[in-house]
Amino acid sequence: GAGVSQSPSNKVTEKGKDVELRCDPISGHTALYWYRQSLGQGLEFLIYFQGNSAPDKSGLPSDRFSAERTGGSVSTLTIQRTQQEDSAVYLCASKGQPMNTEAFFGQGTRLTVV
Amino acid sequence: KNEVEQSPQNLTAQEGEFITINCSYSVGISALHWLQQHPGGGIVSLFMLSSGKKKHGRLIATINIQEKHSSLHITASHPRDSAVYICAVRILVFGAGTILRVKS
Numbered sequence: 014g015a016g017v018s019q020s021p022s023n024k025v026t027e028k029g030k031d032v033e034l035r036c037d038p039i040s041g042h043t044a045l046y047w048y049r050q051s052l053g054q055g056l057e058f059l060i061y062f063q064g065n066s067a068p069d070k071s072g073l074p075s076d077r078f079s080a081e082r083t084g085g086s087v088s089t090l091t092i093q094r095t096q097q098e099d100s101a102v103y104l105c106a107s108k109g110q111p112m113n114t115e116a117f118f119g120q121g122t123r124l125t126v127v
Numbered sequence: 128k129n130e131v132e133q134s135p136q137n138l139t140a141q142e143g144e145f146i147t148i149n150c151s152y153s154v155g156i157s158a159l160h161w162l163q164q165h166p167g168g169g170i171v172s173l174f175m176l177s178s179g180k181k182k183h184g185r186l187i188a189t190i191n192i193q194e195k196h197s198s199l200h201i202t203a204s205h206p207r208d209s210a211v212y213i214c215a216v217r218i219l220v221f222g223a224g225t226i227l228r229v230k231s
Contacts, residue, residue, distance in 0.1 A: 046218060056170075056213065056221040072219075104170065106218065116160065116218050118170040 015039075019105050019119035026095055026126055034090045034122045038107030045088050046108075046116070047080055051101040059103075062088065095126045130154045133214050133222035140229050146201040148225045150214030153195065161188050161199050162213040164224070170213075173199070204229045
């Protein structure tokens, strides 16, 4: 597609369940980022993939959060045993080469944990 | 102290006014980004700066690497400019955002 695509756009889940959020970056973009934006809050970096390098996981808030990127393209963010405080919009962005270029953001997945 | 600080937090302007949003940062930088987020909408990248100045239409972004400071200017502001403007270092560390409202 032409832009960064995220699915689902909305997800309601029960506390304690696992969820998977998907990000399809722009084709050919080597860098992929995941962020979280809680209601009324700023953007919070979660994890960053760059090519075949080990991901930068320094922003993940707990070991319930994990992400993988298969084949250098699609990425999945998994939240295990969801808690109410996980409710937020989860955003994905991708960047191409050279690295000093603009980032393109997806529309986000709004996660509500009830 | 936050690593990326923006000011003001909120800004209300009259249509046609010149607007400036400031960003100061304390982290190392290879690039600074200005982002725009409309209510209920997605995030759009406005600028990516590593030095100097860039201009797109009515928007101008400047950066002073020595002073660790960047500014976003909007000339001849319009109600459709109403949005949250976010400064980000390497799109890894974000400012809290500036909520801009332009009244007609």
